[in-house]
Amino acid sequence: MEKVVILGTGPAGLTAAVYLARANMNPLVIEGPEPGGQLTLTPEVENFPGFPEGIMGPELMDNMRKQAERFGAQFKRGWVTDVNVANRPFKLSVDGLGEIVTESLVISTGASAKLLEIPGEKENIGKGVSTCATCDGFFFRGKKVIIVGGGDSAMEEANFLTKFASEVQVVHRRKELRASKIMQDRAKSNEKVTWALNKTPVEMVSDDLKITGLKVRDNETGEEETIETNGIFVAIGHNPNTAFLKGKLDMDEKGYILVEPGTTNTNIPGVFACGDVQDQKYRQAITAAGTGCMAAMDTERFLEGEAVHDWSQTL
Known part of the structure; x- marks a missing residue:
């Protein structure tokens, strides 16, 4: 059984992996069909702090991954087809990997490009x-x-x-x-x-x-x-990659995961959401990374027994 599984390898998922690995949580990171997320499609990132001359998106993502691996994060390639978060431990069905059981789950699956849906596209x-x-x-x-x-x-x-x-x-x-x-x-x-x-x-x-x-x-x-x-x-926007979670977590009408304000807590204790999968307002690399940090800290506290209440009952 895993302590924590992270779904997605954009700036949110990789930041969560860095923090959780440094906390000796040995996170398992599941990469989907687009490792690195949207930033791998970005030619030059000029607004990520720490790079006065800018940095190529793929290079930034590669650096984040190497940093997470340095502290012990594990990476496996697979496609999550179903999740069972009704009871802990949670169970994930992953093409190519089979069933994975975990005590906690960080969802950072991001968003995918929208199409025009017109003839000939x-x-x-x-x-x-x-x-x-x-x-x-x-x-x-x-x-x-x-x-x-x-x-x-x-x-x-x-x-x-x-x-x-x-x-x-x-x-x-x-x-x-x-x-x-x-x-x-x-x-x-x-x-x-x-x-x-x-x-x-x-x-x-x-x-x-x-x-x-x-x-x-x-x-x-x-x-x-x-x-x-x-x-x-x-280039008309994106849809959150949450189809496999429909009916499992609280979402808005567009499919973005709802979280407790100021946290990454979903309505299911032990399941956390970060990055573009729960953010349709800012959608920046730095805000995604920030929520990845938050998700890691929320996860660590949860596993240590500091945040086990169901917040949805108190809102």
Whole structure:
């Protein structure tokens, strides 16, 4: 039986692993299909404290993992298909690993990219449609690409893509962008970035081999046009990776895990949630790491018998 199992290896899960390993809790960390989380898709992290010149996202995640391993955290690859948290010890069903029994559980499974859900999208992923500029930007050197979205992620990816593409056109369904001012200013000052605002994507067009265009509808006139492009990058947000927990823990209508304010306690004593899986407001690497620290400390106190009450009964 494990003392504590951590699900996920983003900044939240890895920070929790560092703290719990240093506390001699011997955490078992289960890696899903995207080890390192969203930061492995981030070209350069400029706002994580301690790196005045910035650091590549994959490098930051690799450093965190090595730090956790140094103190004794164990890592195993698997896909959690079911959990039983009705009674302690908790039981996890993990593809590739079988059943794992644990006294406590830290959930840091993060969130995954949303898709537009329009014709021509899913069937062209890998044929010119991508949700990862860092992964696929290199393949569009000297070509025209489109980024769909209006938030910070879209602006960051638009700027990154200009390192390779000859033109990056931002398509957004609203007149105004949702991105922070600094991110908007960076994109707007980049001469390779062009804009198609107040236009709704309705279809991704291909020649059966590769993407050739994005059909959009003007929200004022209702007229449709096809913007020619060699690639389309979708950056419209994320969904929390909590489908396997449905009905097991309290969540909001979007699937984000609810925690006791100021803690990482879920409604099940001994189960803790940290990172983007419970945060739809800040969603930053540093806030995820902070909640990972909190989850580790909450877990340690729980296992030591200092926090065994059901907080949901007192709210």
